[in-house]
Amino acid sequence: MLARLPLVLFAAAALAIPYSVQRIFLHTGIEKKMGTVQKIFYFHVPLAWIMMALAVACGIAAAIQLRRRSQLAESISIATGELVLITGLAVLVTGPIWGHATWGRAWTWDARQVSTGLLWLIFAAFVLLRRYGAAGSERLAAALAVFGAVDVPVIYYAVKIWKTTHPSTDVVGSLPPQMWASLWPALGALVCVTLGLLLVRIRQEQDQAGLDEAWIALDTGGK
Amino acid sequence: MSLVRQSWLLAKNDLVQELRDLEMVMTAAFFTLVVLVMFALSFAALPAADQTLAVPGMLWLAIAFVGALTLTRIFDREREADTLRAVLTWPVDRVAIYFGKLGVTLLVVTGCGALLMPALALLFPAAEVFLERPLESATLLVLGCVAYCAVGTLFAAGLATASGKNVLLSVILYPLTSPALIFALVATRALLEGHPALTTYLGQLAALDAMLVALASWLFEPVLLGNVVKPVRSAPRRRPMKE
Numbered sequence: 001m002l003a004r005l006p007l008v009l010f011a012a013a014a015l016a017i018p019y020s021v022q023r024i025f026l027h028t029g030i031e032k033k034m035g036t037v038q039k040i041f042y043f044h045v046p047l048a049w050i051m052m053a054l055a056v057a058c059g060i061a062a063a064i065q066l067r068r069r070s071q072l073a074e075s076i077s078i079a080t081g082e083l084v085l086i087t088g089l090a091v092l093v094t095g096p097i098w099g100h101a102t103w104g105r106a107w108t109w110d111a112r113q114v115s116t117g118l119l120w121l122i123f124a125a126f127v128l129l130r131r132y133g134a135a136g137s138e139r140l141a142a143a144l145a146v147f148g149a150v151d152v153p154v155i156y157y158a159v160k161i162w163k164t165t166h167p168s169t170d171v172v173g174s175l176p177p178q179m180w181a182s183l184w185p186a187l188g189a190l191v192c193v194t195l196g197l198l199l200v201r202i203r204q205e206q207d208q209a210g211l212d213e214a215w216i217a218l219d220t221g222g223k
Numbered sequence: 224m225s226l227v228r229q230s231w232l233l234a235k236n237d238l239v240q241e242l243r244d245l246e247m248v249m250t251a252a253f254f255t256l257v258v259l260v261m262f263a264l265s266f267a268a269l270p271a272a273d274q275t276l277a278v279p280g281m282l283w284l285a286i287a288f289v290g291a292l293t294l295t296r297i298f299d300r301e302r303e304a305d306t307l308r309a310v311l312t313w314p315v316d317r318v319a320i321y322f323g324k325l326g327v328t329l330l331v332v333t334g335c336g337a338l339l340m341p342a343l344a345l346l347f348p349a350a351e352v353f354l355e356r357p358l359e360s361a362t363l364l365v366l367g368c369v370a371y372c373a374v375g376t377l378f379a380a381g382l383a384t385a386s387g388k389n390v391l392l393s394v395i396l397y398p399l400t401s402p403a404l405i406f407a408l409v410a411t412r413a414l415l416e417g418h419p420a421l422t423t424y425l426g427q428l429a430a431l432d433a434m435l436v437a438l439a440s441w442l443f444e445p446v447l448l449g450n451v452v453k454p455v456r457s458a459p460r461r462r463p464m465k466e
Contacts, residue, residue: 066445121398140381
């Protein structure tokens with residue numbers, strides 16, 4: 001059943017995405033102040049939530065990997081770290097598109113923008129270290145992920161106090177309940193895709209570790 | 224032997240070796256001088272109003288660069304002589320190795336900061352506050368450097384055991400220390416502007432320091448050794464460092 005779970009999740013996403021898109025574009029009103037461009041909100045906000053959740057999950061998995069030497073935790077930390085990079089990139093692309101249409105500027109140095117950018121950089125460093133680091137750097141990458149997860153609120157607060165001396169930005173105001181109601185199917189669809197990808201990537205890492213162990217066993221057994 | 228004493232003895236050992244050739248201190252001080260000259264050439268004609276914005280950036284960028292330079296060298300003796308394993312077998316708490324190295328790094332980086340602050344004050348009128356309020360300036364410098372070095376020492380140690388790919392230190396260090404550097408920038412700007420919230424910012428920076436040092440010391444052993452199997456330490460096997 002667990003092996004087929006990614007397929008189930010992708011199938012659910014295949015149904016949820018068209019439903020969500022038609023609901024957002026055909027059955028949800030156009031926001032008066034921002035116009036049609038506000039529709040990006042239904043993708044941008046869930047992606048940002050998913051990115052934050054993945055960053056925290058990556059930090060927790062990395063801490064378990066470091067303290068308990070768990071292969072499963074290591075696989076989860078790799079998969080979540082890589083997905084933070086992908087979802088973060090999507091957030092950093094959709095955010096400025098929305099910002100450009102709403103504020104007239106793609107990048108306003110808003111606290112959320114900068115903190116998302118910095119968090120993305122930390123996880124980019126995590127992926128670089130996993131990919132190009134020498135033997136033993138997996139522990140270092142895990143420590144980086146722990147710091148990254150802990151840094152989430154710190155970065156946000158740091159940028160917020162830094163912004164007190166900069167011009168303030170008129171961030172999006174409150175939205176009517178029916179617009180929030182259209183957000184949940186979009187969130188569900190994106191969560192299904194993310195979880196499906198996560199499970200596939202975890203399985204890949206587990207298989208890789210199994211192959212490595214088999215190779216070592218074969219090598220040492222041959223001697 | 225207490226953790227403080229163990230850390231002090233390890234730091235003293237490094238300092239004695241450093242005093243023999245002053246390699247790390249001299250290169251860091253020279254690098255600071257070069258960065259200062261470059262800042263002076265680039266920003267000498269900056270209007271006084273803009274200097275308040277630029278000086279904090281110059282100070283903390285220079286410290287970030289000097290810090291990275293120092294951190295790439297801090298475990299070099301152990302790596303070059305392949306003595307890190309020997310250090311790990313010493314009958315001391317392993318976290319004392321972290322605190323010892325942190326102390327040495329902090330000394331070098333804070334020393335460079337102590338050169339930077341008066342030099343910036345001489346070059347830029349907006350930075351004269353550094354000389355007028357030395358106590359606040361020194362507190363700010365130490366607190367900012369502790370946050371930077373606390374993270375840096377952990378990752379420098381990790382890279383020292385990872386077959387010498389030290390180039391990755393900058394990749395790791397700058398994104399991870401950005402919140403600490405932003406806090407330091409905010410506090411420096413408050414100092415230059417005479418902002419009343421300076422004390423609050425310094426308090427927040429101190430809290431961040433405590434959190435980063437605690438987290439780094441918690442992670443030091445698993446990062447360095449790959450597991451948390453504690454060495455069996457019976458009473459007779461624990462000997463003072465001096466022996």
